Each structure stands twice: as C-alpha cells, then as structure tokens.
Amino acid sequence: MCLAVPVRVVEVPEEGKARVQVGSGENFMDISTLLLPEAPRPGDYVIVHAGFALRTLDAAEAEESIRIFRQIAELGVNEGRALEQI
Template sequence: MCLAVPVCVTEVLEDDMAKVRVGEGETYLTVSTMLLENPPEIGDYMIVHAGFALRVLEEKEAGEALALLKEVAQSGRVVEF
C-alpha cells in the first residue's frame, strides 16, 4: 500500500525542488516540485508521494489529513482498504 503524506514547504530550492517538513515533527525531506502547475511558496502545504509533490493543499485540508493520520497511528488499528 502506498501513502501520500501532507507536508509544509520550508524552503524553495533551485531546479524544481523544495525542502519540506512532514507533519508537526522534525522530519524534513527534499522533494521535486516539477509536477506542480505553479512553483510552491514557503508555508504552502502539498501532498507528496515517492519524492514528488502532486498538488498544493489548502491549509485546512492538510490539517484534517494530518489529524486523521495521527489518529490512526495512535489507535494501533490496522486499516484495510
């Protein structure tokens, strides 16, 4: 199963790349933004999968997705689709 994770842009880099923070923690990734229609800005939320930003999210949408992921992780339940 694959999971796309909401991230927040902390730095816009050269060559269609960005440094992003995953969730509320201290995990940072460098991801490609080449698939986005417009370059992201610092503070934008994006959905990322396999190192590629797929689309920009509204802050509310990103917060809801992160809250759901956190709830599932803390519950210890196995979610099947």
C-alpha cells in the first residue's frame, strides 16, 4: 500500500526543491516540487509521496488530513494493546 502524506513547506532553497516539516515534531525532509504547476511557498502544505510533492493543499484540508492520520495511528496503537490482552 502506498500513502501520500500532507507536510508543511518550511523552505524553498532552489527551484524544484523544498524542505518540509513532517508532523509537528523535528522531522524534516527535502522533496522535489517539479510535479507541481506552481512552486510552493514557505507555510504552504503539499501532499508528498516517494519524495515528490503531488499537489498543494489549503491549510484546513491539510490539518483535517493530519488529524485523521493521527486518529488512525492512535487506533492502531490501541488495537495492538487489545490484541496483546487476548
């Protein structure tokens, strides 16, 4: 299964590249923005898969996606705990 995740652009060091923050912690990665019709700006959110930004999201859409991913992760953790008790 492949998963594309929303990330926040923190820097655009050169054309076709961006540095993004993954989640709310100290996880950053460098990505390609060559597939986007317009270069993102710091503060923009993009969907990333395999190191490539696929599209730009508005902040509300990105935050909703992140909230859903967190809920899924929490369910997975709780599911694992429930299975350990069986």
